[in-house]
Amino acid sequence: MATHRFHPLRYFNVIGTAEPCLRISDGDTIITDTVDASGLDAHEAAVAQRPNPMTGPFFVEGAEPGDTLAVRIDRLTPSRATGWTYSPLSHTVLDPAAIADQPSQQRAVWSIDREAGTVQLREPVKGLETFSPPLQPMIGCFGVAPAGGQALSTATSARNGGNMDYRLFAPGTTAWFPVSVPGALFYLGDGHACQGDGEIVGTGIETSFEMEVTLRVLKRTIGWPRGETADDIFTVGNARPLDQALQHATTEMLRWLGEDYGLDSRAASHLMGQVVRYDVGNVFNPAFTVACRIARQWLPKL
Amino acid sequence: MATHRFHPLRYFNVIGTAEPCLRISDGDTIITDTVDASGLDAHEAAVAQRPNPMTGPFFVEGAEPGDTLAVRIDRLTPSRATGWTYSPLSHTVLDPAAIADQPSQQRAVWSIDREAGTVQLREPVKGLETFSPPLQPMIGCFGVAPAGGQALSTATSARNGGNMDYRLFAPGTTAWFPVSVPGALFYLGDGHACQGDGEIVGTGIETSFEMEVTLRVLKRTIGWPRGETADDIFTVGNARPLDQALQHATTEMLRWLGEDYGLDSRAASHLMGQVVRYDVGNVFNPAFTVACRIARQWLPKL
Amino acid sequence: MATHRFHPLRYFNVIGTAEPCLRISDGDTIITDTVDASGLDAHEAAVAQRPNPMTGPFFVEGAEPGDTLAVRIDRLTPSRATGWTYSPLSHTVLDPAAIADQPSQQRAVWSIDREAGTVQLREPVKGLETFSPPLQPMIGCFGVAPAGGQALSTATSARNGGNMDYRLFAPGTTAWFPVSVPGALFYLGDGHACQGDGEIVGTGIETSFEMEVTLRVLKRTIGWPRGETADDIFTVGNARPLDQALQHATTEMLRWLGEDYGLDSRAASHLMGQVVRYDVGNVFNPAFTVACRIARQWLPKL
Amino acid sequence: MATHRFHPLRYFNVIGTAEPCLRISDGDTIITDTVDASGLDAHEAAVAQRPNPMTGPFFVEGAEPGDTLAVRIDRLTPSRATGWTYSPLSHTVLDPAAIADQPSQQRAVWSIDREAGTVQLREPVKGLETFSPPLQPMIGCFGVAPAGGQALSTATSARNGGNMDYRLFAPGTTAWFPVSVPGALFYLGDGHACQGDGEIVGTGIETSFEMEVTLRVLKRTIGWPRGETADDIFTVGNARPLDQALQHATTEMLRWLGEDYGLDSRAASHLMGQVVRYDVGNVFNPAFTVACRIARQWLPKL
Missing domain, CATH: 2.60.120.580 (Acetamidase/Formamidase-like domains)
Structure with a gap:
């Protein structure tokens, strides 16, 4: 180690x-x-x-x-x-009719305050003077x-x-x-x-x-990336459109619930149907990313 | 009233x-x-x-x-x-190769306990004996x-x-x-x-x-459904594939941030880029539903 | 009659x-x-x-x-x-990055010459002076x-x-x-x-x-629109994205080949795999249209 | 040479x-x-x-x-x-509800007759006894x-x-x-x-x-594959879903009509709007393929 x-x-x-x-x-x-x-x-x-x-x-x-x-x-x-971002919103998340109304792409610089645990735009932007997410x-x-x-x-x-x-x-x-x-x-x-x-x-x-x-x-085999946090387990699908990414992630979760938690397809669907969460990783890159996430509190105790 | x-x-x-x-x-x-x-x-x-x-x-x-x-x-x-659900998972959320492996569709009955504030499958299912979500x-x-x-x-x-x-x-x-x-x-x-x-x-x-x-x-005009909760504001897009539903919801949020919070497209993108959340309403019906959600804590104070 | x-x-x-x-x-x-x-x-x-x-x-x-x-x-x-069209190309058929470069929407008038069996733009457009499709x-x-x-x-x-x-x-x-x-x-x-x-x-x-x-x-039941021409039979799917429209059309053709031509799924796939044609009806409306078409010459004689 | x-x-x-x-x-x-x-x-x-x-x-x-x-x-x-194919139809072209009804995947052998210029299934299949495409x-x-x-x-x-x-x-x-x-x-x-x-x-x-x-x-630069035949010019887009492949192909054709045929976006749209043809290359592989095709007879003479 x-x-x-x-x-x-x-x-x-x-x-x-x-x-x-x-x-x-x-x-x-x-x-x-x-x-x-x-x-x-x-x-x-x-x-x-x-x-x-x-x-x-x-x-x-x-x-x-x-x-x-x-x-x-x-x-x-x-x-x-410091770190940087782009603006405005990506074409991939806008109605096509709204694309032409967007301003040109610019790079903005953010201050990273490790002490405060926050980030903030370095140049003030109207309306975001106090915007300081974690x-x-x-x-x-x-x-x-x-x-x-x-x-x-x-x-x-x-x-x-x-x-x-x-x-x-x-x-x-x-x-x-x-x-x-x-x-x-x-x-x-x-x-x-x-x-x-x-x-x-x-x-x-x-x-x-x-x-x-x-x-x-x-020493086990998986089909797509997976993740474990303190609170959740999740699976990740990468594809376009989002629908296909979601299908990969969901199918991988179904597999995981069977492998590790003893749930057959029907039982897994009962559980997922009531408590599943979907997160959108990215909807910008060539392949989009969707995560299928379940809180550990709902998983069968083994 | x-x-x-x-x-x-x-x-x-x-x-x-x-x-x-x-x-x-x-x-x-x-x-x-x-x-x-x-x-x-x-x-x-x-x-x-x-x-x-x-x-x-x-x-x-x-x-x-x-x-x-x-x-x-x-x-x-x-x-x-009581209430009822179907199992197994919908075709829309599975890799096509996994569809043929699913069991036949069945209806399950759930007990609704208003006192306890929980729901539970009425017939026991292996692995879900204690599954009782709120x-x-x-x-x-x-x-x-x-x-x-x-x-x-x-x-x-x-x-x-x-x-x-x-x-x-x-x-x-x-x-x-x-x-x-x-x-x-x-x-x-x-x-x-x-x-x-x-x-x-x-x-x-x-x-x-x-x-x-x-x-x-x-006395105001909107393009797509919107919602307000104690903690969040959100917009909703309904379409297939999920990508298009997400575009409708995001474009409507961009409009809302301009109308009510004075953020232009660039400022709105700075805010959304760091704190936006996407929720999948449904990925089952003829039109899928995606919500674009922002916590009120990040909105400019007016 | x-x-x-x-x-x-x-x-x-x-x-x-x-x-x-x-x-x-x-x-x-x-x-x-x-x-x-x-x-x-x-x-x-x-x-x-x-x-x-x-x-x-x-x-x-x-x-x-x-x-x-x-x-x-x-x-x-x-x-x-006379008839009329719009220009330029629809947002639905362009890369998002190309949308902002397009000119504004305009209506153009075409002459319809029933004698000659042709149509032609009424106002000359550079490069299309002789463009006169049927x-x-x-x-x-x-x-x-x-x-x-x-x-x-x-x-x-x-x-x-x-x-x-x-x-x-x-x-x-x-x-x-x-x-x-x-x-x-x-x-x-x-x-x-x-x-x-x-x-x-x-x-x-x-x-x-x-x-x-x-x-x-x-006195028969179909699932989606179908068509017969002198040369072809075709089925039509209407949905977004194009993939789903194509799935509807293909599934309906599979059904038709079984009903009227005695081909089971495997035989139908052998035939379709070699001679099927797909046409894009529209890729503009809320639901897109794809046709699945087979030349009559390849159909089993009954 | x-x-x-x-x-x-x-x-x-x-x-x-x-x-x-x-x-x-x-x-x-x-x-x-x-x-x-x-x-x-x-x-x-x-x-x-x-x-x-x-x-x-x-x-x-x-x-x-x-x-x-x-x-x-x-x-x-x-x-x-000889050559070989699979049957039945791919999951990608069927309504999800039809997938479970399909038979298992099999490999079929075809005879290739170079003299006759035809192909034919080697084992007879009911209904396809005379099916012999070119x-x-x-x-x-x-x-x-x-x-x-x-x-x-x-x-x-x-x-x-x-x-x-x-x-x-x-x-x-x-x-x-x-x-x-x-x-x-x-x-x-x-x-x-x-x-x-x-x-x-x-x-x-x-x-x-x-x-x-x-x-x-x-000594020229293109964005996506293109093709020339005796009768047509075409451009090819590769992506999922089909919509995106079609967008790539169409945008590339718009570019080609400008570069080589002097048509601006508006003129190109007038031409394409009346005579464009779309072909589906594949709707099976990880990236689907759509071609945007125009008959040479409609191109401006240079």
Whole structure:
């Protein structure tokens, strides 16, 4: 159960099979640096290219195709005092008739106050003078090498994870990814200081981070990313349209409730029908992300 | 500000222009009975036909096309001790490859315990012996007559409301509907004792209700249903696929933030981008329902 | 087998249950007038309102719910020498990023030359000085009253037909509609002098027509509109997104190949897999239209 | 203008950046072998793996990012006398309610008669005893290396081409692909002896081929694949749902009509609105394919 402090020297814009940056053991912890979505590091130096440059890949000893990599998000610490977003709203979330009325795309800078635990626009905007939502760090893009020799752009996501931009990928959550290659080859980056549902301006508050994660190999097989928080379990589907992402997530939850909680399809539907929650991870990237979430309080005790 | 106790004699399976069952004044309260989605009343007598028989229409004096009807949901009291659901999960939420594996559709009966404030399956199901989620009454289907002489099935929803199956249409919420005909012609019914996101078994816990609502005419124009709760404001889009429903809801929220809170498109996007929440009302009916929701705490103080 | 010359006095913007304008016998022919999509008649007088004012409804003796109404399109004769279209392309067919670059919507007038059998823009447009495609009349919107007391806007389409804007609804084609009310209640209008696939400018060349159709009751049940031409049989699905419209059309074709041609699902798939054609009726209206078409030459001889 | 006879020794299941199998000059012709979608060669020996093993990549001297690679399909000769398909219809083209009624997936073998120019099921199927559609060879999957170091599965398609399964990628057609890497890195394979629209059984008639193509570098930039036949020009969009694929294709055609035919957006819409044709390439793969096609007879003479 070693802890590795890794300083990346290069970054990746695809998630695929590449030379590992570090080999670690099952159960080890990594502390490392990530740059923002545009490649700016803690000093706002441009050290990598768009989109979403990844730190990695980390080779986890013992991880084999068919296994699951469990990634506990221990800590996400912004490594600088500012982040940026775009405005206005993305085309993907507007009625087509409203698109032409939108102003041009601009980049805005936000102050990140780690002491206060808040973020705030640096330049005042009329009506938002006091708007100061909480600092809620999350990982926008992370995952493992996909199957079949694919190398997938960090702009998008798939079964192997990737650019899901889901705000529950936050400290305290353990994310699960289906392993397709020996060593899993885990990548991470694209941290956000805050983000609403859907990443509807095309960004969260993009900044550089020091991230701490603990990686564990589970000898079980999953179809899509999953997650565990203190309060919930959730599954994630990545696809277009949202309907298909939701179908992937729901089908994976049905499978999970059967595997771990002994619920057959009918029983699972009784439970899900009354208490399921759907979250929209992103509705901006090439593949949209929907999470199917169930509070632990409703799960059968085993 | 009169209160009317109305006992329905007939029910409607379309929302359209029909002879009003009652004329009320702006600000009046209605206490009335609704039957369940299959037409069973408080005595489980079959008094109406599928789908979703509606009580109404109520003519509200002073409501004119271009106005908004605000419907405060004062109270939703189940009028019998049981409700029913379907199982298994709907085709709309499953990967197509998983559909063939599902068991046949069955109806299950739930006990509704008004004292305890819970619901529970009447016949025990393995793994759900202690599953007893809270009684959380909501209105599945309500709205006003649509424009242009249309009569829309209560199976579906549109700009005028209808079968949205969104769990925040609950006591304490005020729903807004765009008025298209004189008197608004308001209908309601299809109460659920409980329902998760998406109505993913094709039903909530369907039962009969005594419903109490207060109707008010707002001299303002909206494009899609809106809602106000103690904590949130939300807008609703109804369409397929989910993407389009989400676009309608988001565009309507952008409009609302401009009208009432003085935020231009860019400012609204800064706010929404960090704190917006999306809820899936239903992903089962012919038109799916997505709500765009913002906590009041983030809205500019006026 | 009478022929009725009917002169409409009023027009309808919904397809639903209304007082019949004429009662005819099974097998009778109707010759009648239709106005253009905006309500202009043969003299360009505004006699009706948008959208797509319908002539009808015609009550066909002997048609009962569960039957099929077969509408042979005998003749579509433009009743004036001009029609109109919109430009530019609809939002529904453009990448969202391209929408803002489009010019404002304008109405263009086309000359309809019945002698030459062509249409041509009346005002010259650079690059289209010689563009003169054939006059290919079609019915944009027609169908029968839907089930359950619905009244559906002529802007859209559903199982009962409506605004499908499919160019094979042309002279020589027999269209089939599923009957849901006694007498079928048939409506027609919205003729186009010409239209490409998808109605991608939001219109065909809209003009008034004298239309001649022959109505026959088939004692058989269908799920979605069907059509027969000299060369093909086709089925039509109406929904969003296009995927769902295509699913409806394909499923209906599978059913037809079983009913009339003795092909089980496997055999039908072998045939369809090699020779099916898909046409996009419209990708503009609230419900999109996709046709699934098979050339008669490939059908089993019975 | 050399002609190269290339015998592949290895095959690829992703389209990405890999060591070229051959370097050729701009204008050269390649004659090579392709295996079927499951990796069977001309002798039905299994020499490669699913999905859609590719021959290539071919490096074309002078091709640079931002250029276009024009691939003239000179000849597609089946290299064995049989091919195979699946039945029944794909889940993607059926109403969800119809999925459970379908028989299990089976593989069927077809005889390919090069003399007669026809294909026929080898085992008789009731109702299809005389079903013998024409041999119409096409390329299912071909394209060039994508941008940014991606390696995309040959199961899917994107801007760079890939598994589009469009029946007009046939002899006589010249396909255009946007070049993203030096040398273009062209791959091809997955030949079909015949296929209807949509590849709705999940396959065409899959067989091995000798393919002959001529590659030319165009110093111009395109956004999506394009094609030229004797009669038509077309553009191709690859995405889900079909709506988005259609948007990509239509937007690319609008661009082409401006670049090469001098039509502004308004003029192009007048032309497209009356004469455009949409074809469904596939509605089976992860990304669906729609082509936007215009007959040359309607194009402005330059």
